[in-house]
Amino acid sequence: MKIIKFLPIIFLYFSLFSSFSNEKNSQLENKIFKNLRCIICQGQSIYDSQSDFAESMKLVVKQKLDSGMSEEEIYIFFKDQYGEWISYDPEFNAKTYFLWGLPVLIFLLGGAIILRKLAVLKN
Amino acid sequence: MIFNYIGNYSLIISVIISLTIFFLSISNLQKINIKKKINLNKLNFFQFFFVLVSFFSLVVLFVLSEFSNITVFNNSHTTKPLFYKISGTWGNHEGSLLLWLLILTLSLFIYFLSSKSRPIKERLLTLIFQEVIIIGFLIFIIKTSNPFNQIFPIPKEGLGLNPILQDPILAIHPPVLYLGYVSTSIIFSSSLASLVQGNVNNLWAKHIKKWIFASWIFLTIGILLGSIWAYYELGWGGFWFWDPVENISLMPWLSLTALLHCILVLEKRSLLSSWTIILSISTFTLSVCGTFLVRSGILNSVHTFANDPERGLFILIFLFILVFLSLVIYFLFEKNLKTNNNKFNLLTKESSILINNWFIMYFLSVILIGTIYPIFLEVLSDQKISVGPPFFNKLLIPFLIPFLIFMSIGPNLNWIKNKIFENKIQLIIFFILNLILSFFIIKIFGRITLTFTILLAASFYLFYITFKDLIKKDYKNISQAISHFGFSLLILSILMNSILSKEIIANLKVGEEIKFMESTIKFKKVENSSRSNFKSLVGFFEINNKDDKKFLFKPEIRIYNQPQVITSEADIKTNFFKDKFFVINLVKGENYFNIRYQEKPLMIWIWLSTILIAIGGSVSFFKRYEK
Amino acid sequence: MKNRYFFIIIVLFFFFFIVLFKGLKNPNVYIPELQKEKNLSRFDASDFYSNTKTSSLDILNDNNFYLINIWASWCLPCREEHDYLIKLKEQNLIKLIGINYKDNFKNAKKFLNEMGNPYSKILKDKNGTVSIQLGAYGVPETFIIDKNKKIIKKIIGPIDKKIYNEILLIIK
Structure with a gap:
């Protein structure tokens, strides 16, 4: 199960390199x-x-x-x-930090909230 | 023309009735008087009836091609077939809003009839909220987009309906989509009412569940229809362009899907009540937000709509009043939400639904931000950028993989407590499948990236699990099994389709031929013909396979006269394995045609699986009535 | 805590409202206007009359202001602006180069015979690729190039009295 947590990171990593296919x-x-x-x-x-x-x-x-x-x-x-x-x-530059970053931020924030909720409920 | 007046006055009468209902409900709320209830039923009916009269007047005006009416003049033409005269009623801004209003009043009428089991205070409050929405839309229609405005002198001929909108699927697409959008208003009003009353519990969940399912089914089908239309009419074989208007239809659907899962938890376990309320509010808000973004013309979309900033301003203000009111109500009455102290473990259905919501909210935020970010950037820094498919692919695909894996595990968990569940074998099989697939796909289609391979493997895994559930499970959860199986099939078909599609684009003259894969495409001839509202050029193409099978394709170019528009009609041959898609295009000033031929595997399964998803929802919807 | 959330949401709420409200007023059609001066990128095209291939380096070789005008005989606004082009030529301060966009040779010649030929050189753009090298997207479109071979002005649409005077100010 642990591997599941790392999957997004692994895929992000690979999707960066994958564009080099011929x-x-x-x-x-x-x-x-x-x-x-x-x-x-x-x-x-x-x-x-x-x-x-x-x-x-x-x-x-x-x-x-x-x-x-x-x-x-x-x-x-x-x-x-x-x-x-x-x-x-869209390029990744000062103009688009929010565009690219905000969804990921929301994802992380949502994850934190849910984890906390789960922890609260568990106790 | 008399129908102009009938339509106009019925609208005004409905405003009066709506105001009456609004004030009656408020006074009834203060001193609950059971007898007045019957009164309201009738009033609701009359409110619906007068909007219906108004709508029919517009239909009649369209059928009779009564060009004294501006809406008819702008959007119709005498040579148009009767079917499109009728569908032209809602193929324009004014008419579509009238349709929206019609469904709004209809759903309120149905709600009030079917909610007798609920406390009267909650029903009255729902009625009040709903009337606020109805009155808002009524004023919007009468003030800024009255369909019954007249012109003088009366023109002899209308301007015609955009030919790409003259299509049987597009004729039923808006009503179906609107049924979905608009019934979310009931969910919105009812959830606010039950919040105020402190009724957000499993009984309320049971009651509102059927509204959620109904609007979800309609939205699913509505989006499907739009996508099918885009496939054969708009696109060159594409069915989803991440166009702003498409994104806007997807956002309420996502929110509603999350709500659908929450309401099940609320019904079974009385948990996630605040999630339910927030999602109910956001679903309807996103629907209205969609109306704002589409109708105001603030976005730049391939789907052309007549637009007007004044209308945009009205919807914007209306939208913000709605959001503001619901926010205030939420914060004032949030304490009414009973925080249930039922414990649940990490590996239970509840937590998997929370995770599901987490991912869906992420997908929603990607789409929302991607759609409106250019507006913000332009206003704040005066720079224009485009956010298109590459953005959405980059942010959605990596997150889709864990989502698919969770989706295959989650539904097999139990409520409340977790058994050590027997999916160790499944996980092993998953890995084997994964490996085999990766191997074959990389071997056969060298260009495929690892992300795609693993995404494909994850969807195969989901497919396998959901298929197993579909055949194994008793009738207890059949609707979930069908929907989830449909979803896995959808993802799988989309992936296979995008990986295995082949295409050729070329310029050909009559008589020439060209090689494609192991077959030849021969341009045999062009035939001209003429119809009442368009001229047509049909190209005849013959495709010879290597085993000497011949296929004849007849793609068409239509030159419409009212208004003058050129459209390309693709010739599509569909079977269970793949679609063959042939389309031609005129090139100005040249004697050749631009041709495009595509082989798109599993295309039909994209549509069938979406229908399957909707069928799953319908099973759940009708199950309630059997009991 | 709750109040703070509420406050943040309300602030965001008004921010959204104001942005969308302002967004309503912006036109939603994109026009690729010249943001800042930029170097003229090299392009190749064939001569309108002789069909010989030339490059922009050979044509814009003098220490001179240049005006590149994209035109076509089928384009009505081109007729409107043509008088201004002729007047500009008569000033003798700027060299005019025409790019004939997706046109028929006979019609184009007729157009020049009727309206006069202000151009010192005309290039042919049969398939529209030359004008894309310049950054144009339709007809008529006009570029003013200074002595350093920089595009200093881009005019989308026909030249009118006001723009004519602006050009005169630049080149004088």
Whole structure:
């Protein structure tokens, strides 16, 4: 049973390293498409959007990949051109500490409250 | 047109009736007079009846295409099929609010009829709280979104309904979803009333349980319908986009699911009463919050809704008054909650339900924060960011694994005291399964990450345990067994689906063909045709398997005339193992089509398992009536 | 203890209310405006007339202000702003470069014949990729580039009287 407690930590650890798997080019393309937001159909990724602009953006992504740019560099390029808004994956920086941290904080806090409650009830 | 007036005046009459009920209930509360009770029943009925009249007037206006009515003018068209004329009634802001109100008054009417076993004071208080909500919505409708406003001169033709909303599933999606959302208001009012009365006990739990189950079932089905619609109409094979509007529908569901588990503990063991109250309040608050976020246009979503800041402001104020009142009531009457000193051990059902709630609250907070954080950031620092699927995946998936494992262990624990339970063998089998699975999956699909492998193994484990429960258990807990089995199947199908899906995207001209896996896709021809409200282009594609089996796909592009919108209609071939999904898209100024073909394994099981989850709830709902 | 909780919740409550209230007033559509000056990233495109490939390094080679204007013959606001572009050219203080966006060659030429050609160089952007290199997302869109090859102004939508005067102030 003890191992269960450590599972989240183990998985967090692995999920950090897991992104290094070698993907085929088209899979990588689709992954990038899904992470970029379309400026014309603002609710959709360029993968889902059918707008002309999304098609052009897809072409640019393909060109960049062909020219040897990495996934990360492509995101940086688009963020540079259009602002951070364009990426569906928010960066972890001063602006987003709360975004990333608050849920985990709530989880820990909730855990503490529940443990205390259990301890109280047990006695 | 006479129906404009009938609708409008019935709304005003319902305001008067609602106010009457409100004040009558207050005066009755002060000097309990049993005779007046009958009176209230009738008034409740009339309140519902007049909203119904108003709603029917709007339906009639839509059916007759009466363009003197602004709502009809904005959202309907004479060439639209009758079915969509009717469903167009709630396919717009004004009409959908009227539907919301209709269900609100209906549920109050049903509540008052079916709650005779409860103390009269509690019922009256529930009635008062419920009337506050009803009056709030009535004023909201009449002030900011009256469906019966008229225009002059009367236009000859309407502007039409957005074609992506012209869909049979989307026609029934809002009513089902609203049934779920709105019946949570009864849970809200009743829990506040019983809190004030100090009645939060197992008897109350037994009584309110059926409301919780009913709204949970409707919400589950409602979300399912929305997701199915997104699958074949909106997306390119996706069924959940973590779009703000989708998240908003999921949040009350999560809160309600936690409440559902709490109420069982409250009923059986008189524990977790404060959890129950807080969750009842939060569920309804999240429902109204959803209305605010969707209707105000504060969020940027793929689901287009007409929006208006003035409406947003009204709901915002209304929402905060509701939350404020319930907070005050909670803190004033919290002492009424009897803290039960029943002891329970760590390894019992009670504690596993607490852990369940803990995880669900976490999932809820991730979704809530992810959805509203961009608004906060923009207001506070004027910077715009997007929070999308990668965020939710990163924060949800690692926590899903322990959740699944707890879920497979928890329900097999007993109430009160723990036996040393016999799942040592199960744990061993789990590990073996885990290893075998990890091995095979990594071997066959090299790109799969370890997180995924273990997540998959955990869901297999849950699947195995719940399946065992489903066939082994006596009828005592059949509804839980079905729902949990359904849930494990859902997680498993989603995972397998996302791991094993294959797709190709290409630009093809007529006559060309392209290789995909071990088959070829051939673009045979395009056919044009014309219907009353759209022109259609149908592409004919033939897929030849390596064993020379041929499949013909006919994806379609529709060019609607009122309003002018182009939509892609996917051709989907479904069987028990996988969906084949074919969709084409026009490319401006080019003579080729953008095609997309996907093979999506176990797609249908995502829908079936969700239905199974709802069936589990229904079993529990109807069990009460048999006794 | 209880009172303190209540107090914290009430404060949070009003904070939420104020933020959401303010959020209501913000437009919910994102427009990628220029936040700060930034270097012009290199882009390649083919010439409108001769179809020969050139790069931005070759075109923006003078010590001069440049204006890059994205236009198309099918775009109505482009017609509105065209007079201002011609006037700008007549000032002789800034070089105008046009990027013809997703257009038909014949129509585009007709457009220039009718309205005049303010551009010293026109590039072709058949599939929209060149303008994405610049950070544009539609037509018309205009970039002002200073002598250090930095984008100092980005105009989304047509140039009007006010913007025209602003540009004059910058380049004088």
